[in-house]
Amino acid sequence: MSGGDIASIFQGAVVTITLSLIGILIGLPIGLGLALLRWANVPVIARMVAVYVSILRATPLVTLLLLLFFALPNIGVPINPISAAILALVMNTSAFNCEVWRAALMNFPKDQYEAAQSVGMRASLRFRRIVLPQILRVSLPGLVNEMSLLIKVTPVLAVVGVVDITRAAVRIGAQTYEPLPPFLVAVALYAPIVFALVALQRWIERRQLATEAAA
Amino acid sequence: MTRLLPARFGAVSRRLLLLLVTAQLAVPMFAGKAHAATLDEIKKRGYLTVATEDDFRPFEFVKDGKPTGFDNELVEDLRKYAPFEIRQEIIPWTGILAGVSTGKYDIAMTAAIITKERKQSLDFTSPIADATHFYVKRKGDSSISSVKDLSGKTVGVQAGSALLARLPELDGMLKKDSGTLGKIVEYTSYPEAYQDLALGRTDYVVNTVINLKTLVAEKPGAFELGQAVSGKSFPAWAVAKGNTELLAFFNEFIAKERPAAGSPSCRRNGSAMHSRICRLRSSRNSNGSVGKTGPS
Numbered sequence: 001m002s003g004g005d006i007a008s009i010f011q012g013a014v015v016t017i018t019l020s021l022i023g024i025l026i027g028l029p030i031g032l033g034l035a036l037l038r039w040a041n042v043p044v045i046a047r048m049v050a051v052y053v054s055i056l057r058a059t060p061l062v063t064l065l066l067l068l069f070f071a072l073p074n075i076g077v078p079i080n081p082i083s084a085a086i087l088a089l090v091m092n093t094s095a096f097n098c099e100v101w102r103a104a105l106m107n108f109p110k111d112q113y114e115a116a117q118s119v120g121m122r123a124s125l126r127f128r129r130i131v132l133p134q135i136l137r138v139s140l141p142g143l144v145n146e147m148s149l150l151i152k153v154t155p156v157l158a159v160v161g162v163v164d165i166t167r168a169a170v171r172i173g174a175q176t177y178e179p180l181p182p183f184l185v186a187v188a189l190y191a192p193i194v195f196a197l198v199a200l201q202r203w204i205e206r207r208q209l210a211t212e213a214a215a
Numbered sequence: 216m217t218r219l220l221p222a223r224f225g226a227v228s229r230r231l232l233l234l235l236v237t238a239q240l241a242v243p244m245f246a247g248k249a250h251a252a253t254l255d256e257i258k259k260r261g262y263l264t265v266a267t268e269d270d271f272r273p274f275e276f277v278k279d280g281k282p283t284g285f286d287n288e289l290v291e292d293l294r295k296y297a298p299f300e301i302r303q304e305i306i307p308w309t310g311i312l313a314g315v316s317t318g319k320y321d322i323a324m325t326a327a328i329i330t331k332e333r334k335q336s337l338d339f340t341s342p343i344a345d346a347t348h349f350y351v352k353r354k355g356d357s358s359i360s361s362v363k364d365l366s367g368k369t370v371g372v373q374a375g376s377a378l379l380a381r382l383p384e385l386d387g388m389l390k391k392d393s394g395t396l397g398k399i400v401e402y403t404s405y406p407e408a409y410q411d412l413a414l415g416r417t418d419y420v421v422n423t424v425i426n427l428k429t430l431v432a433e434k435p436g437a438f439e440l441g442q443a444v445s446g447k448s449f450p451a452w453a454v455a456k457g458n459t460e461l462l463a464f465f466n467e468f469i470a471k472e473r474p475a476a477g478s479p480s481c482r483r484n485g486s487a488m489h490s491r492i493c494r495l496r497s498s499r500n501s502n503g504s505v506g507k508t509g510p511s
Contacts, residue, residue, distance in 0.1 A: 004279030011280065066310060070317050074250075081304070161306035167269075171277040174270030174406040177434050 001181045005172045009182060012168030013189050019082075019162070020151045020193075023089035027150075028143065030090065031097025038098070039105040049098070056095035062156040064088050069160045085157040093150050100142035104135035137208055144201040148194045165189050251318035251455030254464055262300040265290055266320035269305045270404045273429040274326040274450070277305070286324045289343070289472065293324075296468055308373065308404060312337065315453050322465060326423070326450035328377030336456050340465045342449035346423035348378055350441040351430060353412060359419060362442050366394025368418035371408035374401035377448065378421050385421070385444040413437050423448065 034053065038046045056064070065088040072079045079087070108131060116126045155166035163171070169186040173179030257263045267286055268275045275284045282290070282305055294301045304320060312327065314320045316336045326346070329339045350370075352359045359365060366389045372379045379401060386396040400417055402408040408420045409430060421444055422430075431440045454461050 002279060008277070008280040066313075069310070070313055070319060073319055074317060081306075158307060159309050161304050161310075163269075163305075167307075170404070170406065171269050173410075174272055174404070175276045175278050175283075177272075177406070177409060177430060179406055179410055 001172060001176065001178070001185075005176075005182065006185060008172070009165060009168045009185050009189065012163055012165040012186075013193070015162060016151065016154050016164040016189075017193060019085055019089065019154055019157065019164070020147075022086055023093050023150055024147050026086075026090045027093035027097055030094040032101050034094060034098040035101035035105055038102055053095045053098050056091055057099075059092075061088060061092050061153055062159055064092060065157065065160060081157075081160040081162050084160055085162045089150065089154075089157075092153075093146060096146045096149075097143060100139050100146060101135065103142070104138040105131075107138065108135060137205075140201060140204065144197060147197055151193055151197070152190065251315075251458050251461075252321055253458060254460035257321060257461070258299055262302050263297065263322070264302045264304060264320045265293070266304050266306055266311050266314055266323045266325070268308055268311060268325045270307070270406055271326060271426070273425065275305075286326065286343075290324055292472060293468060296471070308375070312453060316455055318455060321454065321458075321461065323453045325452070326425075327453045328423070328448050328450050330377045330380055332380065333377075333453065337453040338456055338458060338462050339451040339453055340462060341469050342451045343469065344423075344425060344450050346425050346448050346450050347443045348381060348421050348445035348448055349424045349427050350419040350421050350444050351409075351412070351427045351438050352419045352441055353415070354435070354437055354439045356418070356439075359441065362388055362444060363392040363394055365389060365397070365419060365444070366392070367397045369398045369400060369416070370396070371400045371402060371411055371417035371420040373405055373408065373422075374403060378423070381445050381448070382421065384446060388444065409438070423450065 034049050037049050040046070065084060068088055069079060069081070069084040072084070112130055112134075113126065116130045121129070154162075154164045157164060158167035158170075165186045169182035170179070172182040176182075252260070267282060267290065269277050269282070271284075273284050275282065275286045277283060282303070290301065290303060304314075306314070308325075311320070311323050311325060312333065315323045326344065327333065327337075327339070328346070329342070333339070350362075350365065359368070362385070365385070370382070372382065379399070382396060382399065389395055397418070400408075400411070402411070405420070405422060405426065408417070408422075411417050412420045419441065420427075424440075424443070427438075427440055431438050452465060454465070
């Protein structure tokens with residue numbers, strides 16, 4: 001394995017991190033939005049969200065990706081591999097995020113919400129000040145769990161030509177006929193990425209504890 | 216807290232379900248409308264999209280992050296030859312032929328072996344090589360010394376490949392000696408198949424003689440080339456079915472790249488590409504068990 005090979009695995013790491021971050025940053029608010037639509041029980045839309053989430057949770061990411069990549073151009077929507085990969089990641093992760101957010105919302109004490117209403121808070125303010133901080137804390141472990149799964153599911157994006165850590169390693173093995181060394185490098189790269197995410201979660205949790213202690 | 220749904224929601228969800236079922240039925244209709252760009256359309260828009268693989272050494276592989284190999288050298292020549300821009304997408308085997316038949320890529324410049332089944336949805340250029348299927352075994356495996364010893368042994372082969380599709384030919388060869396084809400293990404690509412062979416999970420791997428010669432040359436301590444397990448086999452490039460002008464364009468390109476059999480340019484070591492095609496040829500000829508006529 002040459003220095004160029006190691007460099008190409010690191011290039012793969014940049015792709016893995018970038019796509020995961022984009023997937024997380026877009027999928028997180030969409031998941032929250034979907035959960036709120038269901039929580040508020042908006043007529044018809046709430047049911048549509050439920051069906052959408054069920055279908056996406058039942059669809060393997062790789063199948064969804066191949067479908068988007070090959071079917072969308074047929075209905076006149078040109079899509080490149082990166083956009084297809086991001087779209088599939090966001091659709092997939094938002095469905096799972098929706099359920100994590102919804103679990104927190106279902107457990108949210110209704111009396112607090114009514115108390116906020118009775119002091120005349122508007123809906124947006126009630127959500128920002130009362131609901132969001134509390135459901136965020138409850139959802140965080142579940143969300144971080146989903147994020148770490150998202151990072152590790154990125155190798156399937158290779159089917160449309162996205163070269164992530166694993167695909168870069170596969171390519172090196174195909175050229176040298178020695179697949180083990182590149183795979184070792186690949187495994188060593190995933191661990192710090194996920195650890196960084198978990199460290200961020202711990203930091204947020206500690207900060208929350210500190211603010212609560214101060215209050 | 217679960218909310219009990221009023222009856223009307225049940226009706227809505229039934230309608231939704233109906234809609235989803237209809238949508239599923241509609242998808243194949245869209246698929247039927249797949250449209251591959253013609254040569255005129257390619258010229259008008261100014262670019263052509265080529266799809267190649269990334270793990271099929273020596274045809275296409277990636278070295279130090281750069282596409283390398285036989286087909287990639289031809290892609291470079293194509294850039295000089297074509298009056299339009301060449302865009303290249305490097306993707307795994309899984310999606311490559313589907314991408315061509317749906318018009319996502321204009322051509323698969325990969326060693327796709329011509330088969331009857333593939334001809335139903337794709338048109339093939341003239342062959343880029345002559346690649347009979349051979350088997351490779353572990354170095355020093357004394358239980359296999361000729362094709363008839365393969366009876367009942369486990370074979371590794373790429374899923375969805377022509378190599379897999381033509382295993383019945385080997386079965387026929389084995390049946391003549393009252394043997395039988397053993398268990399077949401399918402892999403998404405060949406590097407895994409070679410690795411499993413080295414680990415002893417399979418007894419032999421079937422691939423084209425060109426791929427296997429490269430493997431054995433690179434890993435002489437681990438693998439040993441066997442004999443032919445198929446009749447003639449021709450890899451070629453694939454375009455969408457009915458895309459005749461584009462096919463003609465590529466056949467002209469291949470004719471220009473390929474010197475006539477035994478022509479001086481084969482011996483003269485002319486351009487990199489000419490020598491490349493000649494090398495592929497000589498790798499076939501030096502192996503006595505393959506016929507003498509070149510690709511046609």
